[in-house]
Amino acid sequence: MAPSRAFITGSRTALRQLRPTLANACQTRFISAYGYEQAKCLAFDKYGEPKDILKLHGHSISPPHGDLVTIRFLASPVNPADINQIQGVYPTKPTFTTSLGTTDPLAVGGNEGVAEVIAAGNKVKGVQKGDWVIMKKQGFGTWRTHAQTTADNLVPIKNKDGLKPEQVGTVSVNPCTAYRMLKGFVDLQPGQWFIQNGANSGVGRAAIQLGKLWGYKSINIIRKRDTGMEELKQDLHSIGADMVVTDEEVEKKEFRDQVKSATNNGREPIRLGLNCVGGSLVNAMAKHLAPDSHVVTYGAMSKQPVQLPTGLLIFKNISFDGFWVSKWSEERPDEKDACVQEVLDLTRQGKFKDVPMQPVKWEWNTKQEELVSAVQGTLEGFRSGKGIFMFGET
Ligand SMILES: NC(=O)c1ccc[n+]([C@@H]2O[C@H](COP(=O)([O-])OP(=O)(O)OC[C@H]3O[C@@H](n4cnc5c(N)ncnc54)[C@H](OP(=O)(O)O)[C@@H]3O)[C@@H](O)[C@H]2O)c1
Incomplete structure (x- = not known):
C-alpha cells in the first residue's frame, strides 16, 4: 500500500494528539514516518436508526x-442483523470503547468482513503480514478501514488463491447458517425435499446451492413483487432451485397439487422447513411437511410472530426449532472453521456462487452520507443485492 505522502514533523505526542482531527479534516490520508496508520470507521455512541446515529470517525492506529x-479491511457486508444491533435490539451487543480517541465511548458497526494483515507485533502467532483474516466472533466492528486487535480475534484464511474479497467477506454468516440448518436438524437423504421462505435472501440462496450439491430438492418461496418476478424465479432456478413460488401462490389450493406432483405423491418427502420470514407463511409452508419433520426458524423479516395450528404439533409431530449461527460458532469453533473452508473450496471451484451484491466503494474521501445511506438502504425490501463496503487502497 503506497502512502500518499509522508508525514514527518512533530513529536510523537503532538502527532498522537493531532491525528484524530487530521483524519477528519484532511482530504489526503497521511502515514507517518513512525508507522502510524490513519483510519476511518462508521461508528455510533448510542442506539438508534442508522441514519440518525452513524458517523464517520477518523483516528490513528499506532504501530503494533x-x-x-494491524489489519486493513477489504470487504465488509451490511447484513440485516447489523442494523438490529445498531438499533439496540440484537442479543449481541457491540463493544463501546474510548480507544478510538474520543471522550465518549463509540462502537463500530458491522460484524462480518475480510481484512488483510498489514503489520504484526513480534509476539504474534498464527497470522502474518499479507494473510487474509475473518472475524472469530460477532461484535468486532467491521465497517472500518483499519483496526488493531490480537490474533485470537481473527481466523486466517488458509488459501486465498482464486477468491475475491467479497466472497471471503460474506462466507461466515449466511453460508454457514444454511449449511448447519440443512445438516443439523434432519438426516435429509438425497432425493428428499426441503421448503423455505425468504428463498432469495443470502441464507436462502446458500441453502438452494448447498442443497443441490448434496442431492436435496427445494421448494422456494419468495415475496410477490410488481417487477422482476420472472427474472428472480429464473435466477433461483439457475442456482439449483427445483420449485419457486410466491407467498401468494403457496396460499392457493392448487399449490397442494403442485407439491403432490413434484414430490411423486409424497414418496419423496419434504422433511425440513427453513423460516426466514415468520407470520402465517410458516403454517402455509409447514402443512406440506411429512410427519416428524422439522421447521427451523432463523430470521424474522416480516416482524410477525410465527403462527401455527396445533394440529401440526399433535397429529403430525412437527418440531419447531431455532438456529443462531453466532451461538454455534462460539460453541463449535472448529466446525465453523471447517464449514468456512468447505464453502470457500466450493466457491473456488465455481460450485458456490456469491449472492447478488450492491458494492459501495469506500475510498479515503468517500463521504459519510454515502456510507450511511448504504446501511440505511438495507432496511428496504425488494433489493437487487446485498450492500457491501469494498475498501480501496485506503
Ligand atoms: N439465525 C442466524 O444465525 C442468522 C444468520 C444469518 C441471517 N439471519 C437472518 O436471516 C434473515 C435474512 O438474512 P440475509 O442476510 O440472508 O438477508 P438478505 O440477503 O439481506 O435478504 C433479505 C431477505 O429478507 C426478505 N425481506 C425483506 N423485508 C421483508 C419483509 N418485510 N417481509 C418478508 N421478507 C422480507 C427479502 O425479500 P424481498 O427481496 O422480497 O424483499 C430477502 O429475501 C435476517 O433476518 C437475518 O437477521 C439469521
Missing part, C-alpha cells in the same frame, strides 16, 4: 507491538 496485529 507485542501480540497486536
Whole structure:
C-alpha cells in the first residue's frame, strides 16, 4: 500500500494528539514516518436508526507491538442483523470503547468482513503480514478501514488463491447458517425435499446451492413483487432451485397439487422447513411437511410472530426449532472453521456462487452520507443485492 505522502514533523505526542482531527479534516490520508496508520470507521455512541446515529470517525492506529496485529479491511457486508444491533435490539451487543480517541465511548458497526494483515507485533502467532483474516466472533466492528486487535480475534484464511474479497467477506454468516440448518436438524437423504421462505435472501440462496450439491430438492418461496418476478424465479432456478413460488401462490389450493406432483405423491418427502420470514407463511409452508419433520426458524423479516395450528404439533409431530449461527460458532469453533473452508473450496471451484451484491466503494474521501445511506438502504425490501463496503487502497 503506497502512502500518499509522508508525514514527518512533530513529536510523537503532538502527532498522537493531532491525528484524530487530521483524519477528519484532511482530504489526503497521511502515514507517518513512525508507522502510524490513519483510519476511518462508521461508528455510533448510542442506539438508534442508522441514519440518525452513524458517523464517520477518523483516528490513528499506532504501530503494533507485542501480540497486536494491524489489519486493513477489504470487504465488509451490511447484513440485516447489523442494523438490529445498531438499533439496540440484537442479543449481541457491540463493544463501546474510548480507544478510538474520543471522550465518549463509540462502537463500530458491522460484524462480518475480510481484512488483510498489514503489520504484526513480534509476539504474534498464527497470522502474518499479507494473510487474509475473518472475524472469530460477532461484535468486532467491521465497517472500518483499519483496526488493531490480537490474533485470537481473527481466523486466517488458509488459501486465498482464486477468491475475491467479497466472497471471503460474506462466507461466515449466511453460508454457514444454511449449511448447519440443512445438516443439523434432519438426516435429509438425497432425493428428499426441503421448503423455505425468504428463498432469495443470502441464507436462502446458500441453502438452494448447498442443497443441490448434496442431492436435496427445494421448494422456494419468495415475496410477490410488481417487477422482476420472472427474472428472480429464473435466477433461483439457475442456482439449483427445483420449485419457486410466491407467498401468494403457496396460499392457493392448487399449490397442494403442485407439491403432490413434484414430490411423486409424497414418496419423496419434504422433511425440513427453513423460516426466514415468520407470520402465517410458516403454517402455509409447514402443512406440506411429512410427519416428524422439522421447521427451523432463523430470521424474522416480516416482524410477525410465527403462527401455527396445533394440529401440526399433535397429529403430525412437527418440531419447531431455532438456529443462531453466532451461538454455534462460539460453541463449535472448529466446525465453523471447517464449514468456512468447505464453502470457500466450493466457491473456488465455481460450485458456490456469491449472492447478488450492491458494492459501495469506500475510498479515503468517500463521504459519510454515502456510507450511511448504504446501511440505511438495507432496511428496504425488494433489493437487487446485498450492500457491501469494498475498501480501496485506503
Ligand atoms: N439465525 C442466524 O444465525 C442468522 C444468520 C444469518 C441471517 N439471519 C437472518 O436471516 C434473515 C435474512 O438474512 P440475509 O442476510 O440472508 O438477508 P438478505 O440477503 O439481506 O435478504 C433479505 C431477505 O429478507 C426478505 N425481506 C425483506 N423485508 C421483508 C419483509 N418485510 N417481509 C418478508 N421478507 C422480507 C427479502 O425479500 P424481498 O427481496 O422480497 O424483499 C430477502 O429475501 C435476517 O433476518 C437475518 O437477521 C439469521
